[in-house]
Amino acid sequence: MSVLVTGGAGYIGAHVVRLLVGSGREVVVVDDLSTGAADRVGDVPLLRIDLASDEAIGDLARAIRTHDVDAVVHIAAKKQVGESMQRPAWYYRQNVGGMANLLEAVQETGVERLVFSSSAAVYGVPDATVVDESVEPAPINPYGATKLVGEWMLADAGRATGLRHTSLRYFNVAGAGWPELGDPEALNLVTIVFDRMARGLRPLVYGDTHATADGTGVRDYVHVLDLADAHLAALDQLDAPGRRHAVYNVGTGIGASVLDVIRRISEVSGVPLEPEVIAARAGDPAELVADASRIADDLGWRARHGLDEIIASAWAADRARRSRPHD
Ligand SMILES: NC(=O)c1ccc[n+]([C@@H]2O[C@H](COP(=O)([O-])OP(=O)(O)OC[C@H]3O[C@@H](n4cnc5c(N)ncnc54)[C@H](O)[C@@H]3O)[C@@H](O)[C@H]2O)c1
Structure with a gap:
């Protein structure tokens, strides 16, 4: 039996793959x-x-049978908000189309378990600053919409076939578990600041003037x-x-402001910034912070690392990446 991880060659996926392998599971990556x-x-x-290609259903079904897959972790997606606003149809084709193909292959082969990478982007701009899962999702861009549609598709598949599924709404992901697995893209505050530092620019x-303690945006x-x-x-x-x-x-469940993050970096x-x-x-x-009590109560999961460890590990990964010879 093995776990199929889509997007396993990406930033988050590679960490999931490494932990799965470390826990003794057989893993196969689709990317x-x-x-x-x-x-x-x-x-x-x-x-x-x-995943979004015409051949994907057949290719995935073959992969599932060949590798005796009994669970899927579906991480693969396009994730840039700005790009999703410029190319909305393509984002739907990639993220929703990819999910549709995956679910067809899952139904055809009888896989019964699936964990999905959703996002806090499904909440849009909620009234509450600390959001729990009962807050009505209202995405404000196509990227967030594709994640919410993905959750709906899973719910429908579950009703139709008995597929057991869980969607994880990630908040702001940063840091590195191993220096070689750091986030190579400057798409979140931490790596954007690193990128500007490397180019000699101010963050x-x-x-x-936001309604927060120091006036700058607060995230989890x-x-x-x-x-x-x-x-x-x-x-x-x-x-x-x-x-x-x-x-x-x-x-x-803990918020950090933009200035907190920059100060810590x-x-x-x-380097003075x-x-x-x-x-x-x-x-x-x-301000957008998770109420993370449901996952603690039901799954016994709690974050073990704080902002200091996030930034120290991200910095070590960034140093390692920039010192590697380019090929
Ligand atoms: N990074 C964050 O802060 C964050 C926050 C919320 C949710 N997410 C979600 O987590 C997931 C992973 O994000 P990441 O930061 O690791 O991004 P990433 O770009 O590093 O990883 C995405 C992976 O999916 C693959 N992929 C993309 N489209 C594909 C397709 N059509 N077919 C097959 N493979 C495809 C890519 O090659 C890549 O390896 C995404 O679903 C993203 O929406 C990320």
Whole structure:
């Protein structure tokens, strides 16, 4: 029996793969390497399949049978909010189309367990600053919408076939479990600041008049290793009797402001940083923090790492990446 991880060659997926292998599971990765890298999966078999392609259903069904797959962790997706606003149809084709193909293959082969990478982006700009899973999802961009539609598709598949599924709504993921598995893209605050430091530029702060303690945006940063661990807990719980929920927030329940993060990066790196405040972005919530009590109660999962460990590990990974010779 093995676990199929889609997107296992990506930033988060590679951490999930490594923890699964470490827990003694057989793993097979499906990834089209559009943003992932083959060297992140080690010795684990890697099948190069584009989930959104016409051939995907057949290719996936074959992979599931060949590798005796009994559970899927579906992480593969396109994840850039701005790009999703410029190319909405393509985002739906990638993320929703990819999920549709995967679910057809899952139904055809009779796989009964699936864990899905959802996102706090499904909440949009909620009234509450600390959100629990009962807050009505209202995504404000196509990326967030594709994640919410993915959750609906799973619910429908579950009703139709008995598929047992869990959607994990990740908050702001950062850090690295191993230096070689750091996030290579400058798409979240931590790696964006690193990128600007490398180019000799000041970190940007989008608005300092939000209704927060220091006026800058507050988010819930979760260590990628803790997040990866939540997938193992979610997989185990799919076999537990009397499951009550199919959706869980994954966060720490603790908010950090943009200035907190920049200050911490300056301390860890030893580089003085003078942030430059520019106009706030439309649609950016002042504060978005997870109520993470449901996942603690049901799955026994809690974040073990705080902001200091997130930034120290991310910095070590960034140093390692920039010192590697380019090929
Ligand atoms: N990074 C975050 O802060 C964050 C927050 C919330 C949710 N998520 C979700 O977590 C997941 C992983 O994010 P990540 O940060 O590791 O991104 P990533 O880009 O590093 O990983 C995505 C992986 O999926 C693969 N992929 C993309 N489209 C594919 C397709 N059509 N077919 C096959 N493989 C495909 C990519 O090659 C890559 O390896 C995504 O679903 C994302 O929406 C991430």
